[in-house]
Amino acid sequence: MxxxxxxxxxxxxxxxxxxxxxxxxxxxxxxxxxxxxxxxxxxxxxxxxxxxxxxxxxxxxxxxxxxxxxxxxxxxxxxxxxxxxxxxxxxxxxxxxxxxxxxxxxxxxxxxxxxxxxxxxxxxxxxxxxxxxxxxxxxxxxxxxxxxxxxxxxxxxxxxxxxxxxxxKFGVTPGQLGDVLALMGDAVDNVPGVPGVGPKTASLLIQEHGNLEAVLAAADTIKKPKLRQSLIDHADAARLSRELVRxxxxxxxxxxxxxxxxxxxxxxxxxxxxxxQGFKSLLLKVTDGHVIGEPVPPPAPVATDEPAFVHKDYECVVTEEALDRWIAEATAVGTIAIDTETDHIDSMRATLVGVSMAIAPGKACYIPIGHVGDGLLSEVPTQLPREVVLDRLRRLFADPAVLKIGQNLKYDLVVLRRAGVDVTPADDTMILSYDLDAGLRNHGMDDLCKVHLSHDTISFKSICGTGKAQITFDKVPLPQATEYAAEDADVTLRLWRRLKPRLAAEAATQVYETVDRPLVTVVAEMERAGIKVDRAELSRLSAEFATQIAVLEGQVHEAAGGPFTIGSPKQLGEVLFDRMGLKGGRKGKSGVYSTDVTELERLAAEGVPMARLVLEWRQLSKLKSTYTDALQAQINPETGRVHTSFSLAVAQTGRLSSTDPNLQNIPIRTEMGRRIRDAFVAEEGKVLLAADYSQIELRLAAHMADVPQLRAAFANGDDIHSLTAQELFGEVNRDTRGKAKTINFAILYGISSFGLAGRLGTDRIEAQAMIDRYFDRFPGVKTYMADTIAQVRDKGYVTTLFGRKTHLPGIRGKTVGERQSAERQAVNAPIQGTSADIIKRAMVRVGPQLELAGLRTVRMLLQVHDELVFELDPSEVDAASAVIRDVMAGAAEPAVTLSVPLGVEIGTGKSWGAAH
DNA sequence: ATTGCGCCCTA
DNA sequence: GTAGGGCGCAATG
CATH class of the missing domain: 3.40.50.1010 (5'-nuclease)
Incomplete structure (x- = not known):
């Protein structure tokens, strides 16, 4: 050997x-x-x-x-x-x-x-x-x-x-891998493989039959008809593929x-x-006299004092003695990670089932308080009484000398607050990751754990199952529950130890400490507050929409000469373009006719009455399914209100997003839509107050690109689109102002002649001429765009005025399309992101300022990117409006002084629609 | 039961 | 051309 x-x-x-x-x-x-x-x-x-x-x-x-x-x-x-x-x-x-x-x-x-x-x-x-x-x-x-x-x-x-x-990875031995690769093919190398067979199917086939020839020989015995036929038809392709991968x-x-x-x-x-090459750091190593390839002392240990994830060191706490011991140790170390386990993913419907706590890497416990038996075999396990545990935790979680760390802490804050527990001070590893690495990855625990700890967490599915058979966490036996829950806290603590030190090193401290970290608690309170919807009104609207939809459906079917599923773009396209013989083209790669608004508007203008009917049908169906029906189902039985969930670490630019339900896309533009907004109402005896930033992104663009004419117009309160029309076309009328408005928005979105042409309905040449003229009149915009793109090419990220980073790895993408897309994102992200920073700063400040002004009835309910919605006693409207306006208008200060004023428009009313 | 697509609602 | 979420359909597992 x-x-x-x-x-x-x-x-x-x-x-x-x-x-x-x-x-x-x-x-x-x-x-x-x-x-x-x-x-x-x-x-x-x-x-x-x-x-x-x-x-x-x-x-x-x-x-x-x-x-x-x-x-x-x-x-x-x-x-x-x-x-x-x-x-x-x-x-x-x-x-x-x-x-x-x-x-x-x-x-x-x-x-x-x-x-x-x-x-x-x-x-x-x-x-x-x-x-x-x-x-x-x-x-x-x-x-x-x-x-x-x-x-x-x-x-x-x-x-x-x-x-x-x-x-x-492939479910087979290395010796069988060639057969798997042959079956699945390879799009990049253009190895054909067998159509319809991907990695999963290929692996299963080889596992079952042993090798490729055996699979092909047994092809006609395969049950799935599609797969059987494909294997029979493409046996030769499979054999060729086998030779190609050999x-x-x-x-x-x-x-x-x-x-x-x-x-x-x-x-x-x-x-x-x-x-x-100018690789200085490597050069230093050579000139230091270290000769590569000579025996060297072992390098300093890379990582760390941290043990592997050994679950037997996790403790399930079921005695007062153990609970007190853990709390004493937690208090002594002063930095702990926590996690809550519940019976529901919706924090407003969830009941606390247990709490886990990590006080050092590998050292964690789980404190069950709400576990039940499975209803058949197992008994209710012995646990400490809920109130005993909550009383002890209440002190620890409010202890100013103990930092509590969570992953997506907002969820835990809502659940714990509902159980009467406050958590402060706190850090959130999800937010840390978001402020450091936005654009590079998602910020869920599984991803972070894999990237930073090279560890796969125990999956929720493996503990609770999936689909119909899924059980809630309160039915999980304590040993498994302990492993899962304690590991989550352990992972969170280890993530924090890696992420927190990077803040200062990577200049993310300002955004984290002054914006996103304090925002977590503020948003948790907004979610808890929820907003009232008028169920009866929504129900009336649903019924009204339903009858109109039925009428339209009959008319459409009559026009089509027979029934079909209007909601199926595939069927609708076939009816319009095949059965009715209208002209129009295939568009999508899946070979389906496009039937979107532009296409249907075109047909309607050409005198096809059915197109107009379908558009109306679509509008009503959308409003009914997405809003009037769905919102009723979202009313929380306990509070009678709708509680959205705001995502703090999803949008690449720093914006919030809203889910379950999404309250950031409630209709407003059409008359029908506004009736839905009117169903969002103030509680009895209160009013809603809506405060909007007026044209904040254009104002920020005027500041950031330093455009004197636009800055002056905003300072004077002039109409910005008219000003642009005057500069571009020399006259202001409906047409030129409309075009100017489109171009102003195109600038914010990272202009391209192609996109602008599509929007304006002109050709690319004309669109490009308008862009050139815009750059000529507002040279600062051109410079801003060029500088921003240069920055992202150089550094791989762009920043907002407050230092928030958006990484854009696509700038080094394989295709021109990908790189150009990244350039547009680079132009837009600092503007959209700065706007997000500003409204977030306002959200963090407004509560304390209202408090300071002695206004106790005001609650912030919603944020819709440039708008905040409050609910308050009518007696406080005037005073609160003044405070809110001041806070919002001054939210950039003192970190940033803008060269344009921030305008804030405020309205109040019994409903959200009326407050606009 | 899950996934991709087409479509459409918001700022 | 930017940033989101969600619905129904139809094809997959």
Whole structure:
């Protein structure tokens, strides 16, 4: 048995992944070098492991030499539709070879073979000699090669991939993987596979029959008719695919194995390369005298004092002694993570079932208070009385010396507040992640745990089941409940330890501390307050809509010459364009005729009466299903009010969003719609007050782009769209003002001649001319857009006036479309996001200011992006209006002084509609 | 039971 | 052209 260990680096695969994962660095010469830098550090780490116990004794970098290979001779379409590599990656390919040579490491490429095949040839040869082999790649095709003595290394996650990984990911052995890959095909490489068969089905088929030929032989016994036919029809495609994914492993080796031996790295060529690229930090390491590849003391432990997630260290607290012990320890450490378990995902309908608490990584407990038996086998478990636990927690959770950390803490705040428990001071890991990494990922616990802790949390489904069989948490037996709940608190604490220190380092402190962190409590109170809806009125509207819908349905069916499902765009399209023979085109990729408003308006204008009827039907159906029916179902039986849930960490720009129900999209534009808004009413003896920022985003654009004419117009209270019309067209009338308004909005959305043309109904040339004229009259706008796009290209993110970041990884996307979309987002995000920051600051301040003014009846109920809705006693309307107006108008201060005033319009009434 | 699509409501 | 959520339909599992 040899002690040799061959590392084969899949160079091409690596740089593609590095390009998309790493920041867009440029080298000393201003050339793109992100992938080169990533490759260099990766190679450095590998080479540096020479002489370590499992490190490489031999190493080579394998690259693709040419695009035409034996697979093209087999199947001309192979890789035919692969998009060209990104333009700023192409120049980095040759530099990868330079980098490899700088390390004095062999770089192997052979015409007619793909890197994968060369790797396969070397791997087989080395295994035959009794060597160990590591393939540095995470390419699924290469996983076919895994066997005892050979595994793969994913350097991005520093993770070894062996047979268990293949089993986990594909459900089969590495030896069977080629058959699975053949069945599923590969869209990127244009391996056909079998239509209708994806990874799941392919894996199941191979698991059941053992191999591809057995699957094809048994095809006619397969139950699902679609799948059976597809396998029969495409058996040859499957066999061809099998050959395409097979790796060629018997070609002669371009360089003998022994020549791949890894020795110390001569420093001179490496230094020259690093200097040339301007990789200073790496250069320092060389000049410090550290010679790569020489034995080195083991590196400082990467992470941490933290234990793995060992659930047996979690305690289920069922005695007073244990409860007091945990509370004493929690008080002593002063920083704890908490989580509540309930019987409902809606925090306003949820009853507290238990509370978990982590006081150190790995050290957590679960305190059950509301568990019941399953109703059949198990008894109600022994637990501490609810009030005993709540009394003790009430003190701890309000203790100003103990920081409470939660993940999506708003949920817990609402549930606990309803149980009479306040939580302060508090941090929220979801919000921390949002303020640090908006645009990079979602901020749910599962994602954060995976990314930051490389750990998969116990899934709720695995504890409570799914679908019909799902049980509520109060029926989960205590041992499982403890594992799940305590782990959540444990994870939250560990996440906080990683995220919180990044705030200051990444300049996110201001947004977190002054805006989002205090907002959590404010929004929790808004959700708890809810808003009253007039159920009887909604019910009347539902009935009224129902009869009108029925009438319209009859008329539509008559016009169509027979019944069909009007709500089915597919059927409607077929009726209009096939049966009735109207002209119009297929649009969607699914081959369905477009029947949206623009299309139906067009038909109506051309004298098709049915189009108008369908539009009316659509409007009423929408209003009924989405609003009048749905809202009645959302009335909370306990409070008689509707309690939305505001999401604080969903929108990429910093806005809130609203769900269950969404109260940020209640109709207002049409007469019918306004009747729904009128069903939102004040409680008996109170009134609603709606306070809107007037044109806040345009004002912010005028400030941020520094446009003197627009600033002056806002200062004077002039009509902004008329001003724009005057500047662009030299005269103001209905038509020019309308166009100017459209263009003003287009600017906020990151203008494109294509989009503007679509909106204005002109051609692109004319739209572009208007944009040019706009830039000519308002040069600040052009500069703002150019600077913003330059910033996002450079840094990968844009910021609001208050420092909130939106990351836009799409700016380095593969296609021009993706990159242009990111540019528009980059232009819009600072404006939309600054507006979001401002109204959030107002929300945080308004409560205390009202309190200070002695106004005790005012409750904030809703936020709709530029509007706040309050409910209050009529006696306080005047005083409250003044406070609210001042707070909203001054919300940017003192952090930011705007060069335009912020206008606030206030109205009051018995209903939301009347308050506008 | 879940998922993708087309459509439409808001700022 | 920006940012959201939700409905019904139809095709999947």
């Amino acid at each position: 040899s002690n040799n260990h061959l590392y084969l680096v899949d160079g091409s695969g690596y740089i593609f992944r590095a390009y998309h994962r790493l920041p867009p660095l440029t080298n000393r010469k201003g050339e793109p070098a992100g992938a080169v830098y990533g490759f260099t550090t990766m190679l450095w780490r590998l080479v540096d492991e020479l002489h370590t116990s499992d490190g490489p004794t031999h190493l080579a970098v394998i690259l693709d030499a040419s695009s035409h290979t034996f697979r093209n001779d087999m199947y001309a379409e192979y890789k035919a539709h692969r998009p060209p590599p990104p333009e700023d990656l192409v120049p980095q390919f040759p530099v990868i070879r330079e980098a490899t040579r700088a390390f004095s490491v062999p770089c192997i490429e052979t015409v007619g073979l793909e890197a994968d095949d060369i790797i396969a040839c070397y791997a087989k040869a080395a295994l035959a000699e009794g060597w160990k082999v590591t393939i540095v790649s995470s390419d699924k095709d290469l996983m076919q090669l895994i066997e005892p003595g050979l595994d793969m290394l994913d350097t991005m996650n520093n993770r070894r991939l062996g047979a268990e990984y293949v089993q986990e 790796l060629a492993c018997h070609h002669p080796l371009p360089e003998p194995l022994e020549d791949l031996a890894l020795k110390g790295i001569p420093p001179a060529p490496l230094r020259a390369f690093l200097e040339d």
